[in-house]
Amino acid sequence: MKEKRSEVRGSYLSPRTADLSPPHKIWDILRFGEVTSTMDIARDSARQGCPGFTVCIAERQNAGRGRLSRSWLSSEGGLWLTIVLRPDIPHISGYKLNFAASLSLVVTLRRLFDIPAFVKWPNDILVNEKKIVGILSEMELNADRLAFVNIGIGINVNNDPSSEEPNASSIKKILGREISKEELLSEFLDVFEDRMTQGFDNVISEWKKYTLTIGRYVKVVTTREVSEGTAIDVDDDGALLLKLADGRVKRVIYGDCFEN
Numbered sequence: 001m002k003e004k005r006s007e008v009r010g011s012y013l014s015p016r017t018a019d020l021s022p023p024h025k026i027w028d029i030l031r032f033g034e035v036t037s038t039m040d041i042a043r044d045s046a047r048q049g050c051p052g053f054t055v056c057i058a059e060r061q062n063a064g065r066g067r068l069s070r071s072w073l074s075s076e077g078g079l080w081l082t083i084v085l086r087p088d089i090p091h092i093s094g095y096k097l098n099f100a101a102s103l104s105l106v107v108t109l110r111r112l113f114d115i116p117a118f119v120k121w122p123n124d125i126l127v128n129e130k131k132i133v134g135i136l137s138e139m140e141l142n143a144d145r146l147a148f149v150n151i152g153i154g155i156n157v158n159n160d161p162s163s164e165e166p167n168a169s170s171i172k173k174i175l176g177r178e179i180s181k182e183e184l185l186s187e188f189l190d191v192f193e194d195r196m197t198q199g200f201d202n203v204i205s206e207w208k209k210y211t212l213t214i215g216r217y218v219k220v221v222t223t224r225e226v227s228e229g230t231a232i233d234v235d236d237d238g239a240l241l242l243k244l245a246d247g248r249v250k251r252v253i254y255g256d257c258f259e260n
């Protein structure tokens with residue numbers, strides 16, 4: 001990881017001067033104290049033309065958000081970041097970046113801390129069934145190409161949201177000690193960068209090695225419907241395949257997944 005700047009506030013101010021030579025030197029890091037949401041900062045930066053591989057990180061978010069505008073607790077001690085990516089892939093493949101990010105983070109958490117991190121479809125990371133990471137993505141198109149995909153990642157590191165969110169945990173709570181957010185960030189960006197350079201053909205199959213969802217009986221709630229069944233697979237498009245009570249297999253492309 002190569003740090004480019006610190007304390008840039010609110011906008012992407014200078015042209016890119018990054019050393020693009022591989023490996024592990026591609027990231028532009030923008031750091032902030034308190035922000036509404038790193039998604040806002042990253043979107044503004046992307047619209048102003050920041051390069052891909054820009055990372056916006058805040059110490060605190062006062063309007064951190066999850067999917068469907070749900071709120072995300074973002075007190076000091078967590079790692080709250082959004083990565084701006086400009087991949088040259090069709091927009092229908094943009095979802096693969098979420099899978100690549102959650103896969104890279106699971107690998108990082110296992111490698112650094114030896115903790116049993118798993119992914120829950122679509123992109124939560126759980127340890128001992130408690131959520132320690134949430135991932136949110138936003139994209140904008142230019143014709144049918146991706147102008148940018150912003151991947152927001154919230155990691156409960158040295159914070160502890162469990163009093164407000166009983167189904168949440170943090171790395172500190174799991175390990176019984178504080179850890180270095182910088183070390184975690186650096187390792188994650190290295191792993192993610194490696195993952196990105198490998199292309200996306202195997203992302204879903206690798207991701208499936210770490211998922212808790214397949215094999216479980218689940219309820220998937222979308223804004224339009226609720227489906228229940230046994231999760232039998234995640235297909236190459238990232239959709240969950242549910243075997244319903246009547247034996248049919250239903251494909252669900254997004255939603256919140258709960259166990260009964």
Ligand code: BT5
Pocket residue numbers: 036037038039061063064065066067068070071072073074079080081082124131132133134135136152153154155156161165167168169
């Ligand atoms: C997510 O949404 O899990 C995506 C969260 C993404 C957060 C990152 S932080 C950096 C970037 N900036 C942002 O503003 N967002 C991204 P979803 O699957 O909808 O889950 C949201 C639900 O998780 C909430 O409704 C709560 O129940 C729960 N929750 C809230 N804060 C939490 C936390 N810190 N840890 C675990 N669970 C939490």
